[in-house]
Amino acid sequence: MTQRPQPGNGDLYDVVIVGGGAAGLSAALTLGRARRSVVVIDGGEPRNAPAAHMHGFLSREGLPPGQLLEMGRQEVARYGVQVIAGRARSAARDGAGPDRTESEGGFAVELETGWTVGARRLLVTTGITDELPAIPGLRQRWGRDVLHCPYCHGWEVRDQPIGVLGISPMSVHQALLFRQWTDRLIYLPHIGPHPDPEQAEQLAARGIRVVPGEVTGVEVDDDRLSGVRLRSGESIPLQALVLAPLAVPRAEVLDSLGLEATEHPMGVGAYITADKTGLTSVPGVWAAGNLTDPSANVLASAAAGATAAAAINADLVAEDTRRAVEAGRDRLSAEV
Numbered sequence: 535m536t537q538r539p540q541p542g543n544g545d546l547y548d549v550v551i552v553g554g555g556a557a558g559l560s561a562a563l564t565l566g567r568a569r570r571s572v573v574v575i576d577g578g579e580p581r582n583a584p585a586a587h588m589h590g591f592l593s594r595e596g597l598p599p600g601q602l603l604e605m606g607r608q609e610v611a612r613y614g615v616q617v618i619a620g621r622a623r624s625a626a627r628d629g630a631g632p633d634r635t636e637s638e639g640g641f642a643v644e645l646e647t648g649w650t651v652g653a654r655r656l657l658v659t660t661g662i663t664d665e666l667p668a669i670p671g672l673r674q675r676w677g678r679d680v681l682h683c684p685y686c687h688g689w690e691v692r693d694q695p696i697g698v699l700g701i702s703p704m705s706v707h708q709a710l711l712f713r714q715w716t717d718r719l720i721y722l723p724h725i726g727p728h729p730d731p732e733q734a735e736q737l738a739a740r741g742i743r744v745v746p747g748e749v750t751g752v753e754v755d756d757d758r759l760s761g762v763r764l765r766s767g768e769s770i771p772l773q774a775l776v777l778a779p780l781a782v783p784r785a786e787v788l789d790s791l792g793l794e795a796t797e798h799p800m801g802v803g804a805y806i807t808a809d810k811t812g813l814t815s816v817p818g819v820w821a822a823g824n825l826t827d828p829s830a831n832v833l834a835s836a837a838a839g840a841t842a843a844a845a846i847n848a849d850l851v852a853e854d855t856r857r858a859v860e861a862g863r864d865r866l867s868a869e870v
């Protein structure tokens with residue numbers, strides 16, 4: 535393992551990880567403990583940053599999201615992993631010589647500062663951006679009382695009056711899910727299609743009122759959501775608003791390697807396709823976390839990072855072994 539006091543321009547690592555959220559840091563922990571030289575480049579904007587607390591992570595229930603990552607950075611540092619605060623702009627294949635297999639070509643990762651770091655393998659865990667509908671005031675409430683995930687926030691808004699905004703093919707399903715947490719639920723088709731007859735029957739059967747009309751704003755009282763306003767001028771009192779944002783992969787580094795995102799079949803945005811270890815269609819490049827699965831929570835993202843890390847280490851072990859065998863044969867043939 536190569537240990538460096540500080541990361542520097544032009545350094546070469548076994549693995550460069552772009553993105554230091556749950557997936558990236560979890561991978562870094564596994565790779566650091568596997569005695570790999572690792573640098574994590576992290577822009578410091580995890581998807582759940584707007585939320586005050588993180589839920590559903592066994593043993594870390596209710597922890598502020600930033601605290602989990604701070605603990606993670608301290609843990610990976612114990613194994614020599616370096617973390618650079620900053621953004622990677624692009625990556626390019628580098629050093630794919632005739633003595634290397636396709637997956638063994640290295641990568642040069644360019645940072646926004648103009649620095650370049652070299653990697654034998656690349657793991658991209660840059661996550662997604664949630665694209666919200668253009669309703670004034672919505673973004674400011676995101677992760678507070680404008681929500682998407684019942685498992686993340688449902689408990690906190692249980693029994694409250696909740697509206698579900700119909701902006702996605704998944705919105706009726708989302709309403710039926712949130713019904714588990716409250717019976718004071720309103721479905722707002724907004725500018726999307728009205729529920730079809732089967733959906734309307736399901737909503738009615740579960741006591742979910744459908745209120746038609748375009749939502750033109752949110753109402754806030756004492757820094758809490760108090761309702762939404764319809765174009766008709768009518769106010770609908772609510773304490774939380776639920777919607778299914780579009781997942782937009784933060785994939786500029788993968789784009790630069792020619793790897794394009796795939797539209798999600800459920801119409802919830804896009805994602806990067808990879809095998810179950812996170813290996814993408816570009817040899818030597820892995821991806822994990824929300825980038826490959828927009829529905830993954832923090833625990834699942836961390837698990838995907840650890841899985842990718844083990845696969846990367848195995849790939850490097852295979853390369854190291856192949857090279858050792860070749861070197862041994864070269865020595866033998868030089869002796870005869």
Ligand SMILES: Cc1cc2nc3c(=O)[nH]c(=O)nc-3n(C[C@H](O)[C@H](O)[C@H](O)COP(=O)(O)OP(=O)(O)OC[C@H]3O[C@@H](n4cnc5c(N)ncnc54)[C@H](O)[C@@H]3O)c2cc1C
Pocket residue numbers: 552553554555556557558575576577578579580581582583584585587588589590591620621622623659660661662664676677678683685686687784786787822823824825830831832833835
């Ligand atoms: C409002 C909200 C609340 C949530 N609450 C919960 C919850 O309570 N429990 C739960 O389990 N899940 C929750 N989630 C889901 C959770 O956010 C994700 O599961 C998790 O963040 C995915 O981890 P990740 O490592 O894939 O991506 P992220 O956590 O998004 O981390 C990606 C990192 O990569 C960095 N990055 C991006 N581009 C670059 C670049 N070019 N160069 C360098 N760095 C880059 C980003 O700055 C970021 O730090 C919530 C999501 C939202 C939107």
